[in-house]
Each structure stands twice: as structure tokens, then as C-alpha cells.
Amino acid sequence: MNNGEKFDPLAYLHTRLGNNMRSKERVLFPLRRLHEEFASLPGSLKILEYGTGPVIMNIISAAPHASEITLAEYNRGNRDVLHSWLEGTFHSFDWSPFFDHVVTDLEGKGAKEARAREALVRSVVKRVVSCDFTAPRIIQEGHEGPYDVVISPSCIDCCATLAQFRRNVENVSTFVKPGGTLMLYLSERNMHRESGTYYIGSTPHTLVNISASYVAEQLKNLGFSGVRSYSCPGDPEAMKKLQDEDMLGYMFLTGVKGT
Ligand SMILES: C[S@@+](CC[C@H](N)C(=O)[O-])C[C@H]1O[C@@H](n2cnc3c(N)ncnc32)[C@H](O)[C@@H]1O
Known part of the structure; x- marks a missing residue:
């Protein structure tokens, strides 16, 4: 069983993002980065979010710059939650704050x-599609893009090996059009071993151990220019709750695909 199959949307929303945004860094850091990045981009962009989860917050800054947004998510329960929110019938989590x-x-x-x-x-989210980074085709057929912007928040590092992670970055980067932008939000971790585990309640989740310099190097090797990375230390209390020995904090990377 992998991280997607055992994913409980409501437990995730309430434990990781809820409590009136008490999990501050986990929420405020990516929202600020996405705000800053989209502020410098034009409008009418075709945007993909790869690995949306049951989460709406990562496209709030993107929406005014989008002609259309595609959300790709692995877990059916998460896709159902996204559909319900889009239809206005989801009341188990309040995104208004x-x-x-x-x-x-x-x-x-x-x-x-x-x-x-x-x-x-x-209105700007046009579809919710399925995806699986372990499959030969990592996104539902017909949605490979290319896109002006691809955002992947806290998804492609949900794997146990560096080899899988490198494949994930390479595969997701194929969805970006030449001259387009890739934005990755990931956990920054101690690379003393290949992967680590965090807990939501009693459920273990695996994350590959990667650093900002490791990911930046890979983006450059894939032909991305203007690669920038930002790191944010995790809140010690929140990390203690996750029982995650390897976690250092969060990182956000962006770059422009070579033409
Ligand atoms: C930690 S959640 C992140 C959710 C959301 N993007 C966020 O910012 O909070 C990890 C996401 O990775 C997805 N995932 C797990 N295994 C996957 C796979 N094999 N292929 C694609 N996504 C996967 C899960 O379904 C989940 O949406």
C-alpha cells in the first residue's frame, strides 16, 4: 500500500492544515511563495497542479493568472473532496481563512x-483528473499539456527512493512547455538515509530524504534556468507531533524550462 491509497482526506485537512491555520509554516510558507511567484507572471496561463490532494489553498494565487486550471490527484477520496468543494457542497473544512x-x-x-x-x-478549475507517478503514464491520458505553469505541492517526494524521486521530477517536468515555469513545494530533509517516516495519527507515511541543493541540481540538469530555492525551518512542536526524525522543514523551488 502506498501513501495515496491510505490517505484520509479529512484527517489530513484537520491535522496538517486546520485549527485556524495553526500549522503555520506548513501553510504560510507555500502561500507566500505562490503569491510572490504568481505576482511576477502574466495572465491567461494554462496551469496544472500535480498532486492536489484534498487541498484548495495552493491555487488561490494562481486563479487570477489562469485561463484554466487542471487538478491532478491520485486518490479517489481526495478527488471526490475536490469535486464537492468545486460544486459548493463540501462543508467539512473551511477554506475561507x-x-x-x-x-x-x-x-x-x-x-x-x-x-x-x-x-x-x-470557475477557472476546468477539470479534476487522476494521476499516479508510479504508473507508466503518470497523468490521465490527454492531460499531458504542455502547461505554462506546473505546480506540484508536497506530492512527488511521497516515495521511498531517490531514484523514484528523480523520475518524478523528470516526468512532471515534461508537462511544462518550453519557457514555462515549474514550482515544487517539498519537505526539506536530512539526507543521512534515503527515506523517513511521519505519522498522521497512527498512520505512517513515507517521504524521500532530499535537500534544496539536491533538487536544484536536478532541475538544472533537466535544462531549467533561473532556478531559485527557498527554505523554511519547520515548527519544532508540529514536527514532534509528526514523529518525523529526518524532517528539517519545507522548501520551494522554481525554474523556467529551457526553450
Ligand atoms: C502530503 S499530500 C499533499 C497534498 C496537497 N498537495 C498539499 O499541498 O497538502 C501527498 C499527495 O500525494 C499523493 N500521492 C501519493 N501517492 C501518489 C502517486 N503514486 N502518484 C501521484 N500522487 C500520489 C497523495 O494522494 C496526496 O495527494
Whole structure:
């Protein structure tokens, strides 16, 4: 069984992202990075999020820059949660504080614009498709792109080996069009061994142990230019709860695919 099959959407949302955004770094760091990155991009972009989970927050900054967004997710329960939120029938987790944070705190707009952003996200997400980075075809057929922007938050590092991780980066990068942008949000980890485990409740999840310099090097080798990486130390209390010995914090990398 891999990390996707045993994924419990509601447990994940409430434990990792909930409690009024108490898991601060896990939420505030990627939201700030995505805000900064999209602020420098034009509009009308074709965007893919690879490994969305049951999570809406990673496309809040992307929506005003998108002509269309495709969400790709492995786990059927997560895809169901995404569909319900998009249809306005999902009430088990409240994303409005996340919209408020991005639209009012980061963009400096008002509460009315935050509610309008929820409607915009609902209208600009055109489809939810399936994906599996262990399969020969890693995304549902017909959705390979290319895309102007590919975001993959906290997904392609859910594997046990560096070889699988390298394949994941290489495969996901094929969805980016030449001159397009790849954005990766990953756990930054101690590379003293190949992988480690964290717990949500009593359920173990495997993560490959990678550092920002390791991933940046791979992006450069794949022909990405202007590669930038940002690191954020994890909150010691939150890491203690995850019982994760190898975790150092979070990292965000971006680069432009060679033309
Ligand atoms: C830690 S969650 C991240 C969810 C979300 N992107 C976020 O930012 O919180 C890991 C994601 O990886 C997905 N995943 C696990 N195994 C996968 C696989 N073989 N192929 C693609 N995605 C997979 C899970 O379904 C889940 O959505």
C-alpha cells in the first residue's frame, strides 16, 4: 500500500492544515511563495497542479493568472473532496481563512475580494483528473499539456527512493512547455538515509530524504534556468507531533524550462 491509497482526506485537512491555520509554516510558507511567484507572471496561463490532494489553498494565487486550471490527484477520496468543494457542497473544512490570508493579507485587498476569489477558483478549475507517478503514464491520458505553469505541492517526494524521486521530477517536468515555469513545494530533509517516516495519527507515511541543493541540481540538469530555492525551518512542536526524525522543514523551488 502506498501513501495515496491510505490517505484520509479529512484527517489530513484537520491535522496538517486546520485549527485556524495553526500549522503555520506548513501553510504560510507555500502561500507566500505562490503569491510572490504568481505576482511576477502574466495572465491567461494554462496551469496544472500535480498532486492536489484534498487541498484548495495552493491555487488561490494562481486563479487570477489562469485561463484554466487542471487538478491532478491520485486518490479517489481526495478527488471526490475536490469535486464537492468545486460544486459548493463540501462543508467539512473551511477554506475561507486561507482565501482571507492570500487576498487580504498578501494582496492587500478586501474581504469582498476574498469571497470573489473563491468564486473565481471554482470557475477557472476546468477539470479534476487522476494521476499516479508510479504508473507508466503518470497523468490521465490527454492531460499531458504542455502547461505554462506546473505546480506540484508536497506530492512527488511521497516515495521511498531517490531514484523514484528523480523520475518524478523528470516526468512532471515534461508537462511544462518550453519557457514555462515549474514550482515544487517539498519537505526539506536530512539526507543521512534515503527515506523517513511521519505519522498522521497512527498512520505512517513515507517521504524521500532530499535537500534544496539536491533538487536544484536536478532541475538544472533537466535544462531549467533561473532556478531559485527557498527554505523554511519547520515548527519544532508540529514536527514532534509528526514523529518525523529526518524532517528539517519545507522548501520551494522554481525554474523556467529551457526553450
Ligand atoms: C502530503 S499530500 C499533499 C497534498 C496537497 N498537495 C498539499 O499541498 O497538502 C501527498 C499527495 O500525494 C499523493 N500521492 C501519493 N501517492 C501518489 C502517486 N503514486 N502518484 C501521484 N500522487 C500520489 C497523495 O494522494 C496526496 O495527494
